[in-house]
Amino acid sequence: MLKLKRIYDPPAQLDGYRVLVDRLWPRGLSKSKARVDFWMKEIGPTDALRKWFGHDPRRWTAFRARYWRELRGNSRLILQLKQIIKERRTVTLLFGARDEEHNQAVALQAFLQRRRGSSHRKSRDPPMTGPIDRRFAQLRDTIVACRKCPRLVEYREEVARTKRRAYREWTYWGRPVPSFGDPHAKLLIIGLAPAAHGANRTGRMFTGDRSGDFLYGQLHRAGFANQASSRDANDGLALHDAYISAAVRCAPPDNKPLPAEILNCSGYLEEELDLLQPRVILALGAIAFDTYLRLLVRRGAIASRAPYTFSHGAECKLPRPLPLLFASYHPSQQNTQTGRLTPAMFHGVLRRIQRALAVSE
Numbered sequence: 391m392l393k394l395k396r397i398y399d400p401p402a403q404l405d406g407y408r409v410l411v412d413r414l415w416p417r418g419l420s421k422s423k424a425r426v427d428f429w430m431k432e433i434g435p436t437d438a439l440r441k442w443f444g445h446d447p448r449r450w451t452a453f454r455a456r457y458w459r460e461l462r463g464n465s466r467l468i469l470q471l472k473q474i475i476k477e478r479r480t481v482t483l484l485f486g487a488r489d490e491e492h493n494q495a496v497a498l499q500a501f502l503q504r505r506r507g508s509s510h511r512k513s514r515d516p517p518m519t520g521p522i523d524r525r526f527a528q529l530r531d532t533i534v535a536c537r538k539c540p541r542l543v544e545y546r547e548e549v550a551r552t553k554r555r556a557y558r559e560w561t562y563w564g565r566p567v568p569s570f571g572d573p574h575a576k577l578l579i580i581g582l583a584p585a586a587h588g589a590n591r592t593g594r595m596f597t598g599d600r601s602g603d604f605l606y607g608q609l610h611r612a613g614f615a616n617q618a619s620s621r622d623a624n625d626g627l628a629l630h631d632a633y634i635s636a637a638v639r640c641a642p643p644d645n646k647p648l649p650a651e652i653l654n655c656s657g658y659l660e661e662e663l664d665l666l667q668p669r670v671i672l673a674l675g676a677i678a679f680d681t682y683l684r685l686l687v688r689r690g691a692i693a694s695r696a697p698y699t700f701s702h703g704a705e706c707k708l709p710r711p712l713p714l715l716f717a718s719y720h721p722s723q724q725n726t727q728t729g730r731l732t733p734a735m736f737h738g739v740l741r742r743i744q745r746a747l748a749v750s751e
């Protein structure tokens with residue numbers, strides 16, 4: 391996982407291994423205060439390029455292109471950095487610039503992601519045994535074994551023991567529900583949480599309840615799913631170019647996760663974002679929308695979530711290279727049965743997403 395952060399912001403445990411990528415040591419900082427694990431100063435832009443750029447946003451595109459050319463000629467350092475990322479798993483690239491969007495760490499991150507993206511596109515087709523698939527499988531195992539949120543662990547297991555009368559023959563899943571879909575998808579859908587007698591029973595996202603009937607019906611209509619129904623985890627449903635995750639993976643009481651539980655779980659969403667590198671995100675409901683934006687703020691990818699307002703059909707252009715963010719009302723029964731969210735409304739959002747994906751090809 392590759393994060394970005396201004397070196398002046400306080401170090402956090404979630405930063406993992408902290409690599410400073412400035413050519414110059416940022417002013418006014420001591421090494422002990424900055425808690426830098428490694429200073430990779432030669433990876434910064436050359437002095438001439440750095441001075442020419444001067445963090446002027448009008449020169450950003452040209453700067454990025456020139457800096458990438460320099461990075462291509464610097465394969466030893468790129469390999470070294472990739473090795474660190476591989477070994478340390480969570481690495482934060484630290485930069486000194488005030489500007490959160492236009493600095494060499496942002497350009498470097500895009501460079502690394504682009505390289506990973508192009509090698510990943512070459513191997514988009516099955517068999518599903520590539521490194522990305524293995525990392526998804528590892529993440530899935532970690533999620534399924536997770537017990538970080540005591541309240542949710544107790545609730546999901548209690549629901550699985552007591553069951554609903556209609557499902558008394560079922561062995562409930564009763565564990566965290568892993569994400570589901572195409573590991574090479576360009577569209578990432580973020581839901582809220584598993585339903586107590588839906589995904590918490592079947593073990594697959596949006597499976598076995600009315601929300602799932604609505605969602606998969608619409609995904610099928612738009613060509614993202616091979617069938618419209620989702621009864622159980624072995625019903626043959628497969629997604630194409632779409633991947634479904636959630637703000638939390640354990641069923642919460644009253645469908646209301648606590649902020650600390652969302653925070654606990656968003657590390658998994660972060661890992662999925664890094665593995666998937668989607669081009670479009672669809673947030674189902676205000677909590678998913680907020681969860682994603684807060685994650686970006688924590689990662690230093692945006693300065694604040696304030697400029698982005700949730701509404702059905704909202705489309706947010708976040709700073710590059712972040713994916714386009716769409717929002718929809720959550721397909722909960724409460725919304726779909728009251729007409730707050732209709733099939734036509736949801737289909738309209740999916741059509742716009744398809745157009746955005748086509749343009750980004």
Ligand code: SF4
Pocket residue numbers: 533536537538539542543566638639640651654655
């Ligand atoms: S909600 Fe997420 S972090 Fe909390 S126990 Fe479930 S899987 Fe773990």
